[in-house]
Amino acid sequence: MKVLFTGIQPTGELHIGNYFGAIKNWVRLQHQYETYVSIVDLHAITIPYEPSEMQNRILNLALNLYACGIDRENTTLFVQSEVPGHADLTWIFNTVTPLGDLERMTQFKDKARQHRKNVNVGLFDYPVLQASDILLYKGEVVPVGEDQVQHIELTREIARRFNARFGNTFPECKEILTETPRIMGLDGESKMSKSKNNHIGLLDDKETLWKKISVAKTDPARIRRNDPGNPDICNIFSYHRLVTPEEERKEIAEGCRTAGIGCIDCKKRLVENMHRELGPIQERYNELLLEKDTIADILESNNEHCREVAKSTILEVKEKMGLKPVWKI
Numbered sequence: 001m002k003v004l005f006t007g008i009q010p011t012g013e014l015h016i017g018n019y020f021g022a023i024k025n026w027v028r029l030q031h032q033y034e035t036y037v038s039i040v041d042l043h044a045i046t047i048p049y050e051p052s053e054m055q056n057r058i059l060n061l062a063l064n065l066y067a068c069g070i071d072r073e074n075t076t077l078f079v080q081s082e083v084p085g086h087a088d089l090t091w092i093f094n095t096v097t098p099l100g101d102l103e104r105m106t107q108f109k110d111k112a113r114q115h116r117k118n119v120n121v122g123l124f125d126y127p128v129l130q131a132s133d134i135l136l137y138k139g140e141v142v143p144v145g146e147d148q149v150q151h152i153e154l155t156r157e158i159a160r161r162f163n164a165r166f167g168n169t170f171p172e173c174k175e176i177l178t179e180t181p182r183i184m185g186l187d188g189e190s191k192m193s194k195s196k197n198n199h200i201g202l203l204d205d206k207e208t209l210w211k212k213i214s215v216a217k218t219d220p221a222r223i224r225r226n227d228p229g230n231p232d233i234c235n236i237f238s239y240h241r242l243v244t245p246e247e248e249r250k251e252i253a254e255g256c257r258t259a260g261i262g263c264i265d266c267k268k269r270l271v272e273n274m275h276r277e278l279g280p281i282q283e284r285y286n287e288l289l290l291e292k293d294t295i296a297d298i299l300e301s302n303n304e305h306c307r308e309v310a311k312s313t314i315l316e317v318k319e320k321m322g323l324k325p326v327w328k329i
C-alpha cells in the first residue's frame, strides 16, 4: 500500500476551512492508503503560543479529528515532537535546500507580515520541516488545502536533490485537493483562518452559526431586498456549495438571481444545512470527551510505531550520507 501523509497544527479550534478543505479527504482516503496524520506541534511553535495550553490543544485536536471520522484502528494519528527524526531530517534537508527556494514561499511571506515582531528562523524553515515529515515516512500522497501546494512542490524538489546527490531514497509525492481547496473567511476577503478571526468553528452550535453568518457579507451589489444578486460572487453562496444539496442549491441560486429569495432567507437555509453537517461531528466530539485517557493511550502507541519507521529512514539516510548509522534516543 502506498503511504498517505498529512499534518495539522494544534493552534486552536478547527474551522470549516480545515474540514472541507482537507480533513474530509483524509477521512475519504484513509482506507486506500497506509495513512499517517501528524499533529505538528513543532510547526505550531514557530508563531507565538501559550506553553501551558499546548498539551490540551494536542489532545483536543485528536478528539476533533476522531470526531470528524478519522479511523482509530486504521490511521496512525501521532504527535510530531514525540518522534525524533523529524528535526534530524530537517537539518539534513537544510543542507540540500537553496535559500532562494524558501524565500519564495508565499506562506512564509504572509506569516512574516502577520508576526512582524517574531520572524524567527523556524518560521522560515517551516517548509523544510514539512518536507521532512512527509519523507520520513516516504509519503507519496499528501491531501491538503490549496495553501499547502507550494510546500508540496518544494518537498518534491528536496527529494529530487537528495536523491541526485546521495542515491535514490525518497519518492516524489503528490498533493491531493478537495473540490473546495480554498475556503474563504466570513469577511469574504481572505482565506478562512483562525488567526484572522474570520472563521466558522467546527464546533459552533446553531446559535453561533447564525450570529456569525447573519452579519457576513453577501454580493455587494445586492443592497435592497428586490435587487437581483449574483451567487457566483457571493461568499455566502460559496458556503452553500459545501453543505447544501444540489437541488436546493439550484433553487437558491435561481432565487438570488431573480430576487425571489432574500439574503436573510438564504442565510437561514445555510445555517440549517451547515448545522446538519456539523451537528453529528459535534455529538461525536462530546462523546469522545469521556474517552480522553483512551485517546491519549492511542496517541502514545502510535508515537511508538512512528519512532520505529523514523528510525529505519534515518539510518538509511545517515548511511547514504557517509554518517555513522547510529540511532540512540
Ligand code: TYM
Pocket: 005, 006, 007, 008, 009, 010, 017, 018, 019, 020, 021, 022, 023, 040, 043, 129, 130, 131, 133, 134, 142, 143, 144, 145, 146, 147, 148, 180, 181, 182, 183, 184, 191, 192, 193
Ligand atoms: P494547518 O494546521 O494550517 O492546516 C491544516 C489543513 O487545513 C487546510 N486549510 C484550508 N483548506 C482550505 N481552505 C482554508 N481556508 C484552509 N485553512 C486550512 C490546510 O491546507 C491543511 O491541509 N503546513 C500544514 C501542516 C503540515 C503538513 C505536514 C501538511 C505540517 N507537516 C506534512 C501535510 C504534510 C498546515 O498548513 O497545517
